[in-house]
Amino acid sequence: MSPTPPTPRQFLATAPPGTRVVVRYRLDGGFTDALGDLLECGESECTVRTRTSDVGIPLDRVVAAKQVPPAPPRRGSRRTPPASD
Numbered sequence: 598m599s600p601t602p603p604t605p606r607q608f609l610a611t612a613p614p615g616t617r618v619v620v621r622y623r624l625d626g627g628f629t630d631a632l633g634d635l636l637e638c639g640e641s642e643c644t645v646r647t648r649t650s651d652v653g654i655p656l657d658r659v660v661a662a663k664q665v666p667p668a669p670p671r672r673g674s675r676r677t678p679p680a681s682d
Contacts, residue, residue, distance in 0.1 A: 605662035609638045612664065620645055621661040622654050632665070 603611065605620070612618065612635055619632045620643070631654060633647035643659075645652050 605659045606656050608662050608664075609635065609643045609656070609659070612638070617665050617667055618645060618662060619665050620654055620659055622658040623660060624658075628660065 609618070609620070614635055614637055616635045617633070618635045619630055621628055621630050631645040631647055631652045633645045633652075636644040636646050636651065638644075638656075641657070642653050642655050645654065
């Protein structure tokens with residue numbers, strides 16, 4: 598029998614800072630995800646640095662969390678080069 602996986606809260610508490618994570622948590626009327634680097638995890642809240650901001654997430658609202666692979670490299674501009682005369 599395989600070992601029991603950690604709860605989302607246990608995972609976040611033991612993951613080292615800098616781990617790329619996705620955290621699903623409850624909001625009024627639904628759920629949302631935070632994808633980014635785990636900055637810290639305290640007794641009642643964890644902080645994830647997303648592409649746009651640092652997000653503080655109350656641990657009592659977390660329903661799922663896991664490590665994810667590094668972000669793919671950003672693509673270059675899709676602009677077409679100027680026509681040569």
